[in-house]
Amino acid sequence: xxxxxxxxxxxxxxxxxxxxxxxxxxxxxxxxxxxxxxxxxxxxxxxxxxxxxxxxxxxxxxxxxxxxxxxxxxxxxxxxxxxxxxxxxxxxxxxxxxxxxxxxxxxxxxxxxxxxxxxxxxxxxxxxxxxxxxxxxxxxxxxxxxxxxxxxxxxxxxxxxxxxxxxxxxxxxxxxxxxxxxxxxxxxxxxxxxxxxxxxxxxxxxxxxxxxxxxxxxxxxxxxxxxxxxxxxxxxxxxxxxxxxxxxxxxxxxxxxxxxxxxxxxxxxxxxxxxxxxxxxxxxxxxxxxxxxxxxxxxxxxxxxxxxxxxxxxxxxxxxxx
Amino acid sequence: xxxxxxxxxxxxxxxxxxxxxxxxxxxxxxxxxxxxxxxxxxxxxxxxxxxxxxxxxxxxxxxxxxxxxxxxxxxxxxxxxxxxxxxxxxxxxxxxxxxxxxxxxxxxxxxxxxxxxxxxxxxxxxxxxxxxxxxxxxxxxxxxxxxxxxxxxxxxxxxxxxxxxxxxxxxxxxxxxxxxxxxxxxxxxxxxxxxxxxxxxxxxxxxxxxxxxxxxxxxxxxxxxxxxxxxxxxxxxxxxxxxxxxxxxxxxxxxxxxxxxxxxxxxxxxxxxxxxxxxxxxxxxxxxxxxxxxxxxxxxxxxxxxxxxxxxxxxxxxxxxxxxxxxxxxxxxxxxxxxxxxxxxxxxxxxxxxxxxxxxxxxxxxxxxxxxxxxxxxxxxxxxxxxxxxxxxxxxxxxxxxxxxxxxxxxxxxxxxxxxxxxxxxxxxxxxxxxxxxxxxxxxxxxxxxxxxxxxxxxxxxxxxxxxxxxxxxxxxxxxxxxxxxxxxxxxxxxxxxxxx
Amino acid sequence: xxxxxxxxxxxxxxxxxxxxxxxxxxxxxxxxxxxxxxxxxxxxxxxxxxxxxxxxxxxxxxxxxxxxxxxxxxxxxxxxxxxxxxxxxxxxxxxxxxxxxxxxxxxxxxxxxxxxxxxxxxxxxxxxxxxxxxxxxxxxxxxxxxxxxxxxxxx
Numbered sequence: 003x004x005x006x007x008x009x010x011x012x013x014x015x016x017x018x019x020x021x022x023x024x025x026x027x028x029x030x031x032x033x034x035x036x037x038x039x040x041x042x043x044x045x046x047x048x049x050x051x052x053x054x055x056x057x058x059x060x061x062x063x064x065x066x067x068x069x070x071x072x073x074x075x076x077x078x079x080x081x082x083x084x085x086x087x088x089x090x091x092x093x094x095x096x097x098x099x100x101x102x103x104x105x106x107x108x109x110x111x112x113x114x115x116x117x118x119x120x121x122x123x124x125x126x127x128x129x130x131x132x133x134x135x136x137x138x139x140x141x142x143x144x145x146x147x148x149x150x151x152x153x154x155x156x157x158x159x160x161x162x163x164x165x166x167x168x169x170x171x172x173x174x175x176x177x178x179x180x181x182x183x184x185x186x187x188x189x190x191x192x193x194x195x196x197x198x199x200x201x202x203x204x205x206x207x208x209x210x211x212x213x214x215x216x217x218x219x220x221x222x223x224x225x226x227x228x229x230x231x232x233x234x235x236x237x238x239x240x241x242x243x244x245x246x247x248x249x250x251x252x253x254x255x256x257x258x259x260x261x262x263x264x265x266x267x268x269x270x271x272x273x274x275x276x277x278x279x280x281x282x283x284x285x286x287x288x289x290x291x292x293x294x295x296x297x298x299x300x301x302x303x304x305x306x307x308x309x310x311x312x313x314x315x316x317x318x319x320x321x322x323x324x
Numbered sequence: 325x326x327x328x329x330x331x332x333x334x335x336x337x338x339x340x341x342x343x344x345x346x347x348x349x350x351x352x353x354x355x356x357x358x359x360x361x362x363x364x365x366x367x368x369x370x371x372x373x374x375x376x377x378x379x380x381x382x383x384x385x386x387x388x389x390x391x392x393x394x395x396x397x398x399x400x401x402x403x404x405x406x407x408x409x410x411x412x413x414x415x416x417x418x419x420x421x422x423x424x425x426x427x428x429x430x431x432x433x434x435x436x437x438x439x440x441x442x443x444x445x446x447x448x449x450x451x452x453x454x455x456x457x458x459x460x461x462x463x464x465x466x467x468x469x470x471x472x473x474x475x476x477x478x479x480x481x482x483x484x485x486x487x488x489x490x491x492x493x494x495x496x497x498x499x500x501x502x503x504x505x506x507x508x509x510x511x512x513x514x515x516x517x518x519x520x521x522x523x524x525x526x527x528x529x530x531x532x533x534x535x536x537x538x539x540x541x542x543x544x545x546x547x548x549x550x551x552x553x554x555x556x557x558x559x560x561x562x563x564x565x566x567x568x569x570x571x572x573x574x575x576x577x578x579x580x581x582x583x584x585x586x587x588x589x590x591x592x593x594x595x596x597x598x599x600x601x602x603x604x605x606x607x608x609x610x611x612x613x614x615x616x617x618x619x620x621x622x623x624x625x626x627x628x629x630x631x632x633x634x635x636x637x638x639x640x641x642x643x644x645x646x647x648x649x650x651x652x653x654x655x656x657x658x659x660x661x662x663x664x665x666x667x668x669x670x671x672x673x674x675x676x677x678x679x680x681x682x683x684x685x686x687x688x689x690x691x692x693x694x695x696x697x698x699x700x701x702x703x704x705x706x707x708x709x710x711x712x713x714x715x716x717x718x719x720x721x722x723x724x725x726x727x728x729x730x731x732x733x734x735x736x737x738x739x740x741x742x743x744x745x746x747x748x749x750x751x752x753x754x755x756x757x758x759x760x761x762x763x764x765x766x767x768x769x770x771x772x773x774x775x776x777x778x779x780x781x782x783x784x785x786x787x788x789x790x791x792x793x794x795x796x797x798x799x800x801x802x803x804x805x806x807x808x809x810x811x812x813x814x815x816x817x818x819x820x821x822x823x824x825x
Numbered sequence: 826x827x828x829x830x831x832x833x834x835x836x837x838x839x840x841x842x843x844x845x846x847x848x849x850x851x852x853x854x855x856x857x858x859x860x861x862x863x864x865x866x867x868x869x870x871x872x873x874x875x876x877x878x879x880x881x882x883x884x885x886x887x888x889x890x891x892x893x894x895x896x897x898x899x900x901x902x903x904x905x906x907x908x909x910x911x912x913x914x915x916x917x918x919x920x921x922x923x924x925x926x927x928x929x930x931x932x933x934x935x936x937x938x939x940x941x942x943x944x945x946x947x948x949x950x951x952x953x954x955x956x957x958x959x960x961x962x963x964x965x966x967x968x969x970x971x972x973x974x975x976x977x978x979x980x
Contacts, residue, residue, distance in 0.1 A: 077509050078528070109855055110516050112509065158779050164512060186469075186778045187512050189771065196590055196640070202468030202779060492885065496840060496878045502871050503847060510854075510864040517854050517868060518847075541914075548910050548941070549903040712941035713952060716934045719914060720956055727921070736918045744911070751896055752832060774862035 030090055030265050034065040037255070038094040040079030041072060041162065041190035046127055046209050046291075047095045047253060048192070053286060054124075057279040061272040072189060075163030076100050080256075081112025088258040090265035093121065098252040102309050103165035106316060115309065120301035121266050122273040123254030125291045127209035128227035129171035129247075130237065131159075132220040134198060137205075142223040142243050145205065146179045154182035160194045160203040163187055167251040168207045171226055174315075175207075178245040209251060213237065214290035226250060233290050252294065254301055263298075270297050332454065335679030339687050344387050347380065348684065351388035352691045355395020359411050360403050361725045386677070387684035394688045397594075397630060398442060398696060405434045405623070406706050407555065407718050409540040409725075413531060413595035413764050414630050417602035419539055420757065421615060421622030428618055429560035431704035436564040436697060437572055437620055438627045443693040445580040445628035449635025450685055452584055457639050464588045464640045469775035470786050472591070474796035476769040479596055479761065481803035482603045491811050493754045501762030504529050511771045531763040533726045533738040538756050540722045541743025544715050546750065555707040555714070562701055564620070572624040575605050579625040583632030590640050594633045595764045599757075601629035635685070642678060828893040830886050837883025844876025906941075913937050931957030 037058075041047045051068050059066050071079040076097060083094045101118055104111045131142065139145040149157045161168025164187045172185045186203055188194035191212060198206045199219065206212075206220075213222050213234050222237040226247045230239055240247040255273065257266060276282055277293055286293050296304060338344065380388065400411025405422030418438070425434040452460070467475075480498065487494025507518045508528025519525040547555070564572075579601035586597045605625040606615045615622050641652055706714070726739045749756055780786035787793045851868035899907060917933035924932070935953030939946050 075512070081509070108515055112516065155781055184778055184781070186775050188775070189511065193591065196465050197468060197775075200465035200468050202470075492878060492882055496875070496882065499871055499874045499878060503868075503875070506868050506871065512862070512864075515855055515864040517864060518850050520850070545907055545910065549899040549907050551903070551906070710942075712938055712945070713948065715941065716937035717952075717956065719917075719937070720930060720934060720960075723914075723917065723921075724926075724960065733918060733922060736921075740911075740914060740918065751898070752836065753829065753894075770862070770867050777862050 030268060031062055031064045033091065034067050035062060035090075035269075036067050036069055036092045038069050038071050038079055038083065038092065040076040040095055040097070041192070046191060046211050046251070047097070049211065049289060050125060050253060050286075050291065051095065053282055053289070054273075054276050057276040057282050058272060061275045062269070075104070075166060075187065075189070077104055077108075077111045077113070080104075080118060083256065083258055084113040084117045086258045088260035088262070090257065090261055090269070093255045093257050093269060096120075096254055096256040097166065098123075098254075098305065098308055099170055099249075099312055100163065100166050100251075102305065102312055103170065103316070106309075106313065107165050115305065117259045118256045119259050119261055119266065120298050120305065121255045121257055122270045122298070123252050123294050123296040123301045123304065124273060124277050125254075125286065126250055126252045126294055127167075127211055127291055128225050128231070128250035129167055129207055130210055130213045130225045131171075131175070131205060131207055131223045132198070132213065132216075133205045133223060134201065135219060135221050137221065139205075139223065140221070142238075142240075142245075145223055146181060149179070149181040149183060155184045157181075157183050157205070158186050158203040159183045159205045159207050160186045160188055160197045161207045162191045162194055162209075163189070167209070167249055170312075170315075171247065171249050172207045174226075174247045174249060175240075175245065178240075178247060209290075210234070210292075211290035214288070227292075231290065231292070233287060252304065254294075254296070266298055331675055331679040332683065334676060335681075335683035336686075338383055338680050339387060339683040344384050344684070345687070347384045347388040348391045348687050348691050349695070351391025352395040352688065352695050355392035355397075356399040356402070356692075356696070357395075358392070359396030359399020361399075361411065361721060361728070382677075383680050383684075386681055387687070390681060390684050391688040391691060394446070394631075394634070394685070394692055397634060398439070398692055401438050401442075401627060401630075402435065402703050403721075405438065406431055406703055407540070407714070408543045409718065409722060410535055411725075413535060413760065414593070414598045414626070416535060416539070416595075416757070416760050417598045417626035418623055418630075420602070421617070421619050423543075424616070424618035425620065425623065426704075426707050427556050429556045429558050429707075430618065431556065431707050432559060432562035432700055433564035433568055433620060434623050435700040435703055437568060437624050439693050439696045439700070440564070440569060441572065441576045441579070441624040441627040442631045443689055444576045445583060446631035446635055446689040447686065448577075448580045449584050449587075449632040450682065450689070453635050453638055453642075454682060457642055460588055460636075460639045463585075464590060466792065467589045469772045469779060470790050470793040471796070472589070472772040473769060473776050474787055474793035474800070475586075475589075475592070476596075476765050476772065478796045478800040478803070479600060479765060480769070481800045481807075482599060482761070487755045487758060489811075490753055490755060491807055494758045497749070497754050497756065498758040498762040501534075501759035502766050504534060504759075505531070505763045505766030511767050512774050529738055529763075530729050530735055531760075532729050533735040534742045534763050535760055536722050536726050537739040537742030538746035538749075538759065540718055541739060542746030542750060544718055545743060545747045547711055548715060552711050554709060554711050559704055559708060562704065563697075568620050572621055574608075575621040575624040576628045578604060578608070579628030580632040583629030584636045587633030587636030588639050591768065592633070594630045596761075597629040597633045598626035599761050601625040631689075638682075638685075827898070828895055830889060830893045832896060833886035834883045837879045837881070837886060840879030840882065841876050842879070844872050844874070844879055847872030847875060909940060910937070913940065927957045927961040930960045 037051060039047050039051055048070075055066060055068065071082060071094075079094055080096065080101060083092070086092045096118055101113075102115050105113065105115050131145070133139050133145070139148065145157075159172050161172060163169065166187075169185055169187065172183055175181070176183055185207075186197075188197060191208055194206055194208060195212065195216070197203050205223075210225065210227075210231060210233075213220070213225070217234075222234065224240045224243055224245075225231065225234070225237045226240050226249045228239070228241070228248055230237060255269070257269070274295060274297065277286075277295055283293060339348075396411075397414075400415040401418045401422070402411075404410040404415040404419035405426055408419055408423040408426075410416045410419045422434045422438070425431060487497075503518075505528070507525055509515065510517055582601045582604060583594070583597045586592050586600065587594070602615075602622060602625050605621050606612045609615065609619070609621065611619075637652055722739065723736055726736050727733070729735055746756060748754075749759075776786060777784075787797050848869055851865045851872055854865045854868065856863055856865060898904075913933060913936055917929055920929045920932070931953045933953075934956045935949045938949035938952055942948075
């Protein structure tokens with residue numbers, strides 16, 4: 003009898019306990035959204051997220067919790083993303099060219115480019131080649147000449163992650179100038195910058211926001227964009243100096259595959275409003291970011307276009323087997 | 325960033341209003357509660373609570389966030405001592421001696437010395453920060469990949485002293501820890517390693533699940549097997565005595581120095597410095613055999629290093645605008661929400677915020693000690709709760725905390741697995757600490773070695789030609805040599821007796 | 826195996842095999858662009874280390890001629906408690922997704938306490954209730970962390 007009573011109590015209590023709020027699909031979002039950042043704190047992805055945070059919360063109507071998932075040059079974060087439940091409550095920052103190049107070059111990195119469901123692309127940052135202010139290289143020509151005169155690989159260039167825009171930019175420079183620079187990958191811009199500050203690498207191939215932040219500590223040899231950027235007007239473009247290199251990182255957010263399109267649209271709209279917010283726009287410009295406004299379809303189109311482009315370059319440079 | 329008394333006084337004036345004091349208090353309370361859960365560390369804690377701070381005026385918000393940060397650091401040590409669940413990797417050395425003390429009924433003194441040591445180290449660290457930040461900033465960048473590797477390598481050789489007489493088993497423990505950390509993606513290239521085609525393994529094994537399994541779960545298993553009625557039968561002391569405190573002065577000062585200087589380096593987190601400080605204490609002690617059995621210095625040292633490192637972490641932040649750990653970045657993010665841009669410009673253009681933050685950190689330290697010393701009694705009582713209730717509760721906390729790292733059931737299974745592994749390790753005399761240290765620093769060691777080889781064009785000689793890394797490598801080899809010499813001389817059976825050296 | 830010596834020999838052999846296995850697994854790692862430190866380097870080095878240590882351990886134990894420490898394995902009763910506890914824990918983890926956090930927590934805590942001390946079944950149920958409710962209120966509602974709610978509520 004005792005056992006039976008206990009059993010009944012347990013059953014009733016269990017049922018009562020299990021009575022709790024339900025998550026209905028119609029009123030999304032209903033609770034906090036997790037925004038995963040795939041790179042070190044202090045890097046571009048982090049800074050952008052912090053700029054967006056306030057306006058994003060307003061436009062989504064719920065809290066946004068910024069988390070870090072650092073490792074494998076972003077691969078850890080994205081491979082986790084494709085395994086996360088597609089309930090719309092987890093999104094992650096993504097980078098081009100990383101998400102295209104990583105699976106292309108490395109094969110099985112835990113995700114495929116097409117699995118990353120595009121929500122929005124909100125910025126781009128061209129590559130900038132920089133050295134310390136006290137370095138002997140005053141122009142890009144000095145730098146290239148030095149690399150040519152010395153044994154191949156002696157000149158080290160730091161950057162964020164492997165198979166990233168920094169990596170690609172360095173490879174492109176090698177190709178265009180006929181030199182062999184050694185690219186040293188760091189887990190993010192946040193850890194690459196101290197390496198240059200401490201003179202452990204000769205130069206950095208990093209992104210435009212760093213050029214703005216470290217104006218008084220570094221000298222910028224060239225920027226890989228079509229035109230000079232207003233915020234740093236005296237940095238010449240690679241094109242001006244005779245090297246046809248236009249490359250940088252595009253950053254956006256993505257969701258796990260299978261996330262309902264309705265949720266994607268809600269989040270994309272929130273990001274769009276956020277990027278048009280005057281305060282956000284101002285901070286983006288001040289920090290050296292170029293704002294983009296690409297919704298889900300536009301982003302997907304860009305990814306497809308770049309995939310074709312990169313495949314060609316990579317095959318030509320022998321980094322991918324034909 | 326230069327020092328100015330005016331600014332500092334101004335900062336204190338702002339920080340000492342009733343309003344701000346209240347928010348500091350709230351922050352400490354919440355931070356401590358959050359820190360108690362394994363898996364939720366200061367970074368997640370602040371991130372979760374950040375929304376609540378936005379309704380406050382900027383200065384109060386900063387103060388509250390700093391308080392949450394310090395509070396969370398403290399919370400992790402509490403559970404490490406009382407129930408052998410380190411809240412974070414940095415609490416692991418504290419658990420080694422702290423839990424032993426708890427079993428002897430001395431949880432009170434352990435918790436008390438924790439608070440005191442944290443306070444001393446935190447305050448001294450802040451003083452260092454206040455007066456020497458500009459000088460120290462340059463120290464931070466002197467460390468490049470070769471120096472990092474040498475430092476981490478030296479840290480690994482510390483396992484030799486942590487293993488006592490069981491050197492070989494210590495090395496095995498470390499090797500298995502390294503192996504576990506390798507599973508997943510290569511940190512530099514993203515190549516899949518040891519995953520055998522299981523996509524789940526690509527994310528790797530999170531070291532918190534390993535730590536919680538090795539400590540909490542295996543401990544529960546042992547207690548359950550021995551039919552223990554409670555962790556400690558009776559509380560013998562409630563507070564550290566003056567003699568205790570005096571005994572620990574050396575430990576507190578040494579660990580502050582170690583924690584502070586190592587903490588200046590971006591990427592060197594409290595998890596590493598606490599082990600170094602613990603080892604240092606053991607080496608300079610006249611009775612090293614007491615460590616591992618409830619030596620109070622074994623609690624004072626890691627706690628001091630913990631807080632000193634936290635203070636030191638602000639130096640790269642203030643001087644270069646680079647946050648050295650996720651928790652710092654969240655703090656910075658909070659500042660950004662109030663319209664401040666990150667970067668070296670930040671603190672040159674907004675010095676009043678810098679000093680308000682520093683002032684609030686002093687206050688946070690004081691808050692914590694005022695708050696926590698009285699609470700020591702409450703926490704210590706947990707040890708006396710009958711185990712048939714406490715055990716399942718401990719497991720509940722462990723499961724919850726582990727799950728909340730990445731919200732993957734996989735992590736909890738890993739915790740269970742390592743609980744079983746930890747059980748066998750204890751029965752068969754394998755030291756646990758080396759495995760923990762190895763899991764924590766494995767990624768950094770490999771990454772810095774890779775970068776070093778790229779810079780040196782493939783030559784390992786660079787580690788010995790650069791002065792700083794040469795020093796660390798030298799210390800490492802000395803440590804190895806000593807360990808081997810002791811083994812050859814003593815010829816002991818392969819059992820880890822933590823007290824022998 | 827009641828003493829340390831035979832266990833160490835067996836453990837040593839097992840570890841040696843593990844080392845070999847690790848070396849084999851390392852050779853399967855895909856190497857992309859040629860770099861100074863191959864992704865295979867570390868795993869191979871550790872595999873080698875484990876192999877050597879395993880052999881060393883086995884040999885050392887084999888040759889040892891001193892007093893052989895006794896291992897304190899659990900007795901029959903102790904073993905039973907451990908196994909049941911582990912099964913309860915495994916069930917808790919397995920049931921967390923389908924049943925949701927609060928419910929599975931309630932069941933786990935209640936059953937565990939009840940098992941450890943059958944006469945205190947009231948305490949068991951009450952504690953289980955409290956913990957279950959706390960887990961819901963604090964973690965799901967208050968902190969809004971995404972813990973599973975169970976099949977009854979997730980569509």
